[in-house]
Amino acid sequence: MAAKLTFSKEIANLLYAMHGNPIKDCIQCGTCSGTCPAVEFMDHSPRELIAMIGANLKDEVLHSNTYWSCASCYYCNVRCPAGIDIADLMYALKRYSMWKDQYKKDLIGPKFSESFVKMIMRTGRSFEPVLAPSYIFKYGTRGIIQEAQTASALVLKGRLPLLPKKIKRLENLKRMVRRIIPIGEPS
Amino acid sequence: MSEKVGVYICHCGTNIAKTVDVEEVALWAGEQDHVDVAREYKFMCSSLGQELIEEDIKEKGLTKIVVASCSPHMHEKTFRTACVRGGLNPFMFEMANIREHDSWTTDDREAATLKAKALTKAAIERVIHNQPLEPLPVEINPNTLVVGGGIAGISAALELAEAGNHVYLVEREPSIGGHMAQLDKTFPTLDCSACILTPKMVDVGQHPNITLLTYSEVEAVGGYLGNFDVTVRKKARYVDEEHCTGCGICIEKCPYKVVDNVFEAGLGARKVIYRPFPQAVPKYPVIDTENCVYFQRGKCKACQIFCPTDPNSIDFEQQDEILQIVVGNIILATGFDLFDVSQIPQYGYGRLANVFTSLEFERMVNASGPTDGKIVLRDLETPPESVVIIHCVGSRDENYHKYCSKVCCMYSLKFAHLIHERLPEAEVYNCYIDMRTPGKGYEEFYNRLLEEGTHFIRGKVAEVSDVARIEEEEGKLIVQVADTLISKQRRIPVDMVILSPAMEARNDSQEVSQLFRMGCDFDGFFVERHPKLDPVATMTEGIYIAGACQGPKDVPDTVSQGAAAAARVASFISRGTVMMEPIRASINQELCSGCRICNTMCPYNAIVFHEDSNVSEVITALCQGCGTCVAACPSGIITGAHFTNDQLLAQIEGILWDVRSNLDLVPVE
Amino acid sequence: MKQYAYYPGCSLESLAKSYHLSSIEAARELGLELKEIEDWNCCGATAYFHVDELLAYTLVARNLALAEKENLDFVAPCSGCYKNAYFTNDYLQQDPGLAEHINFALEEDNLHISGPINVRHLIEVFVEDVGFEEIKKHVSRPLKDLRVAPYYGCQLLRPKKDSEDVENPQFFEDLLSAIGSDPVEYGSKTHCCGSSLIITNREAALDMVYKLLQDAANREADVIATICPLCNVNLELYQKQVNREFGTDFSMPVMYFTQLLGLALGVEPGRLGIGKDFVSTDSMQFIMQNPQSS
Numbered sequence A: 001m002a003a004k005l006t007f008s009k010e011i012a013n014l015l016y017a018m019h020g021n022p023i024k025d026c027i028q029c030g031t032c033s034g035t036c037p038a039v040e041f042m043d044h045s046p047r048e049l050i051a052m053i054g055a056n057l058k059d060e061v062l063h064s065n066t067y068w069s070c071a072s073c074y075y076c077n078v079r080c081p082a083g084i085d086i087a088d089l090m091y092a093l094k095r096y097s098m099w100k101d102q103y104k105k106d107l108i109g110p111k112f113s114e115s116f117v118k119m120i121m122r123t124g125r126s127f128e129p130v131l132a133p134s135y136i137f138k139y140g141t142r143g144i145i146q147e148a149q150t151a152s153a154l155v156l157k158g159r160l161p162l163l164p165k166k167i168k169r170l171e172n173l174k175r176m177v178r179r180i181i182p183i184g185e186p187s
Numbered sequence B: 001m002s003e004k005v006g007v008y009i010c011h012c013g014t015n016i017a018k019t020v021d022v023e024e025v026a027l028w029a030g031e032q033d034h035v036d037v038a039r040e041y042k043f044m045c046s047s048l049g050q051e052l053i054e055e056d057i058k059e060k061g062l063t064k065i066v067v068a069s070c071s072p073h074m075h076e077k078t079f080r081t082a083c084v085r086g087g088l089n090p091f092m093f094e095m096a097n098i099r100e101h102d103s104w105t106t107d108d109r110e111a112a113t114l115k116a117k118a119l120t121k122a123a124i125e126r127v128i129h130n131q132p133l134e135p136l137p138v139e140i141n142p143n144t145l146v147v148g149g150g151i152a153g154i155s156a157a158l159e160l161a162e163a164g165n166h167v168y169l170v171e172r173e174p175s176i177g178g179h180m181a182q183l184d185k186t187f188p189t190l191d192c193s194a195c196i197l198t199p200k201m202v203d204v205g206q207h208p209n210i211t212l213l214t215y216s217e218v219e220a221v222g223g224y225l226g227n228f229d230v231t232v233r234k235k236a237r238y239v240d241e242e243h244c245t246g247c248g249i250c251i252e253k254c255p256y257k258v259v260d261n262v263f264e265a266g267l268g269a270r271k272v273i274y275r276p277f278p279q280a281v282p283k284y285p286v287i288d289t290e291n292c293v294y295f296q297r298g299k300c301k302a303c304q305i306f307c308p309t310d311p312n313s314i315d316f317e318q319q320d321e322i323l324q325i326v327v328g329n330i331i332l333a334t335g336f337d338l339f340d341v342s343q344i345p346q347y348g349y350g351r352l353a354n355v356f357t358s359l360e361f362e363r364m365v366n367a368s369g370p371t372d373g374k375i376v377l378r379d380l381e382t383p384p385e386s387v388v389i390i391h392c393v394g395s396r397d398e399n400y401h402k403y404c405s406k407v408c409c410m411y412s413l414k415f416a417h418l419i420h421e422r423l424p425e426a427e428v429y430n431c432y433i434d435m436r437t438p439g440k441g442y443e444e445f446y447n448r449l450l451e452e453g454t455h456f457i458r459g460k461v462a463e464v465s466d467v468a469r470i471e472e473e474e475g476k477l478i479v480q481v482a483d484t485l486i487s488k489q490r491r492i493p494v495d496m497v498i499l500s501p502a503m504e505a506r507n508d509s510q511e512v513s514q515l516f517r518m519g520c521d522f523d524g525f526f527v528e529r530h531p532k533l534d535p536v537a538t539m540t541e542g543i544y545i546a547g548a549c550q551g552p553k554d555v556p557d558t559v560s561q562g563a564a565a566a567a568r569v570a571s572f573i574s575r576g577t578v579m580m581e582p583i584r585a586s587i588n589q590e591l592c593s594g595c596r597i598c599n600t601m602c603p604y605n606a607i608v609f610h611e612d613s614n615v616s617e618v619i620t621a622l623c624q625g626c627g628t629c630v631a632a633c634p635s636g637i638i639t640g641a642h643f644t645n646d647q648l649l650a651q652i653e654g655i656l657w658d659v660r661s662n663l664d665l666v667p668v669e
Numbered sequence C: 001m002k003q004y005a006y007y008p009g010c011s012l013e014s015l016a017k018s019y020h021l022s023s024i025e026a027a028r029e030l031g032l033e034l035k036e037i038e039d040w041n042c043c044g045a046t047a048y049f050h051v052d053e054l055l056a057y058t059l060v061a062r063n064l065a066l067a068e069k070e071n072l073d074f075v076a077p078c079s080g081c082y083k084n085a086y087f088t089n090d091y092l093q094q095d096p097g098l099a100e101h102i103n104f105a106l107e108e109d110n111l112h113i114s115g116p117i118n119v120r121h122l123i124e125v126f127v128e129d130v131g132f133e134e135i136k137k138h139v140s141r142p143l144k145d146l147r148v149a150p151y152y153g154c155q156l157l158r159p160k161k162d163s164e165d166v167e168n169p170q171f172f173e174d175l176l177s178a179i180g181s182d183p184v185e186y187g188s189k190t191h192c193c194g195s196s197l198i199i200t201n202r203e204a205a206l207d208m209v210y211k212l213l214q215d216a217a218n219r220e221a222d223v224i225a226t227i228c229p230l231c232n233v234n235l236e237l238y239q240k241q242v243n244r245e246f247g248t249d250f251s252m253p254v255m256y257f258t259q260l261l262g263l264a265l266g267v268e269p270g271r272l273g274i275g276k277d278f279v280s281t282d283s284m285q286f287i288m289q290n291p292q293s294s
């Protein structure tokens, strides 16, 4: 009988071998949490999150906003005395929660990432206005107005083209993607 | 000649028997050629196990013995002695390591049993070719060299000298004392470091059995256990030790001051002609030629002018002296360096004035230090109102040193206490990962600090900066740290930060270990022969280690190790001679072509060339049995005793016994 | 003219147009040609790595393969693109399995990576290939008395590659000195601007931007110099919003290092995209009107 895969093992397996030491090596020193510029906006600090993974608290981890608040500044990485690639762990958790379709509902991050990926499949490049609908409605009326003002000012200053650029060999790019994930048609 | 081999397979309790089917191995061994008797036994090293061997030799007339058990490091000697008691030459014995090399490496019982057979078979095949050899007696020169005059070297030297043995103590700096001389109080009892150290330093200086060579370094080491030839360079002090009375007038009159980066850790100054500290042993000053105006520009000579002795003790023409000494044993006690904290830029040392190292703080709190014991900021005036002490700076950290430095938790607590004592109003914070206070009276010391009101924050400090975000932070050092016990990122504004850096191996430990032909570990600390059972000896006979050069340790541990090393040396000295393994090379002179290839390869210069007969010869007394020449000889006519071709080829045949039988099945074309 | 395979990245086509313009101009003045990689695609930014790691590597790899075809160093002016390219290149070298998988996908565009490719950030090209002495020689309008806060941000420095100083680097300061300006020492130079949190967690990002602006303003910087479009956007475009949220009145110009370099090399401000800013650069007029010294 195959051994049951615990949540902490599952997460450990998600990290490519070349990304730092196993998260089991964490000595709970808190350097990451002390360093993190976004920690005040996280429901659990990076250190706590690592302890929670170790304790197999799957639901709590999946519903935490910690990794969606990570700015990928990699500051914790370079300081961690245990050589853990904390920022890439955050990426792994984002991917995991998106695959499982389990994440805190009011987050902008997952929706934004999803539309970003779709956009690239449509044009090969990213273009801010296409992305706006994925997050702008979370900002409330005042926020939306502000965004719109900023956008029109940008257009006036010539810093925002009105139409997205497309790459020439977009079809090749799409076929490349299908070789990596051979299921379904990219929309 | 027909050999009768006895084979003994040890269970080692369950250490071996848990993974190796010892009964099966013994049964199988009994069926091998030449094997007369094969047994398994719970503990072969016990007296009952040894008696088994002795009785079998006597009753069954065994000629060769094999024991398959642990590493020869552990018990080769035990079993050889058992053979001797049974009436055999000790070299008629062979050991197979089926523990470290087998049972401890796997859980696979089948594979482990198979490997145990191969290792045992190899030993059986080899032992058949073993020849009787006689151990070589070596006389031990009763003098001992101790390198490094910190508390480790001082303790070792005094133990030996008190027992009536002569010691050469070589110290690189102008005075002995090492790091302990720089400390103020010592934990946990808080006795004054100088008060307990200086009497010992004085004893060393005055002891008739100690030749103290300060401001000196070992340049070359030849020979081996019992007779090492050591070359020591005694650097010129430019002060004549014969006439100098140590009055210190020269120091007073020298017009030039420089920052003292060694003893005062950069916090204070000294004169260009100086004694590191008032209680220095020996008392003679030394001229720092790099900064001496006379040496640099040819003018001044104030020291000479004011020296009151007759003849004058200042000698600008003095030269380095090279001394040759012969010693029987060597104790290395070269101590440690402090980790360079500027490698961790986020802690701001060197950039933020009021970040200090622990050693700077020791000098500062020392009543005879640069601030007369006052705790002050870099301006040397303002006492801090708040201090953070940061533990584990460069220790327990993959990026610097993975190991725990063991003493810094305790001295960080000591610092907190000293601040409470001298500045009762100051707030003191200790930021630690884990509080490590094992030791007699140590945990009690921690409890005392808890009661004294130190703020303990469990978290490794992320950074120290001067970037104020709110008013309270302005003009302060801000220590940013996760307080993991309350899960909060805190920013603590303080006046002073003290870093407790790792204890690391001396920066030249690699070269020193090569000089003495012994090993350094990955971190640069000297390697002991056995981490538990022999922490003072090294893999090189006659060379011992003591103190922080072996790994981070505090004063009590250092002193114990110094004394232990001395005791080991003393026991050799009192024996007068030791029996050395007769594992030596010999050249078959009839076949030697005189090519001389081996002559230059021998690392011990043990091969001479006879011009008249055009052959080389190994001087047995100098040969260390390393085997370099055996491998190098193009005619293959150098033999290493106990490592003959016959023995080694038979051993290889033995280890491949099952492979060979499989190969036999393949028809040869 | 030394050539580079230049990978502008998506932002340089829109919000960071002036970075693009000034990079080309400054490079040309110093005898370098930034040859734009033909038909490059988005590198996936951070968002793509949130969804699928392998696909994200594939996107990056296509651009690397295009550069390899030209046999030129891959140069990115955006720290995010740079980090993605640097590490993808590195992983492809370390992991032959990954390389095989990705090369299989690249076949669809008739591309292949054998590597290794030199992946560089634009500032490295100026610092390492041109060098401070050479730059000094070309400066015709030294930015005298201009207090510039060099902002390194994150992804050029981190993750750590070798033994470089990721906490207190100095090369940006040295570059600023070489063009005659006065680099400002401030503790936040390697801290984070919030990057894409500006969209997904605006509160957090504004907090980070606020702290950066506060530190630079306290040290009396005249301008913050950036090396990444995202940093620039966060610090500049959102400065107004920071002022609203925190009750501050920052009006700190934020410029690409290439704009300052271009100015010092004597390029006319308009050609460096100056004037398209949200935070007025009027306070710097004294520099732009400096007569050229040579």
Ligand SMILES: Cc1cc2nc3c(=O)[nH]c(=O)nc-3n(C[C@H](O)[C@H](O)[C@H](O)COP(=O)(O)OP(=O)(O)OC[C@H]3O[C@@H](n4cnc5c(N)ncnc54)[C@H](O)[C@@H]3O)c2cc1C
Binding pocket: B147, B148, B149, B150, B151, B152, B153, B170, B171, B172, B173, B176, B177, B178, B179, B180, B183, B185, B186, B187, B188, B216, B217, B218, B333, B334, B335, B336, B337, B338, B358, B359, B362, B407, B411, B414, B506, B512, B546, B547, B548, B549, B553, B554, B555, B556, B558
């Ligand atoms: C800040 C601080 C505070 C401390 N506080 C305490 C405390 O309160 N209590 C306590 O028990 N421990 C304390 N310790 C630990 C204590 O200092 C050490 O345990 C002790 O000094 C080790 O002694 P040692 O002789 O092994 O090494 P060292 O003191 O380093 O002495 C080694 C000597 O060898 C000499 N030497 C080095 N290389 C050579 C060479 N190649 N040739 C000749 N000579 C050489 C050196 O010059 C030096 O004199 C503290 C350590 C530090 C850093």
Ligand code: SF4
Binding pocket: A025, A026, A027, A028, A029, A030, A031, A032, A033, A046, A047, A050, A076, A079, A080, A081, A082, A083, A084, A086
């Ligand atoms: S810094 Fe590293 S070791 Fe410390 S708590 Fe964070 S992940 Fe664990």
Ligand code: SF4
Binding pocket: B391, B392, B393, B395, B396, B403, B404, B405, B406, B407, B408, B409, B410, B433, B434, B435, B436, B500
């Ligand atoms: S003794 Fe304490 S401070 Fe020193 S390295 Fe060990 S845990 Fe850290």
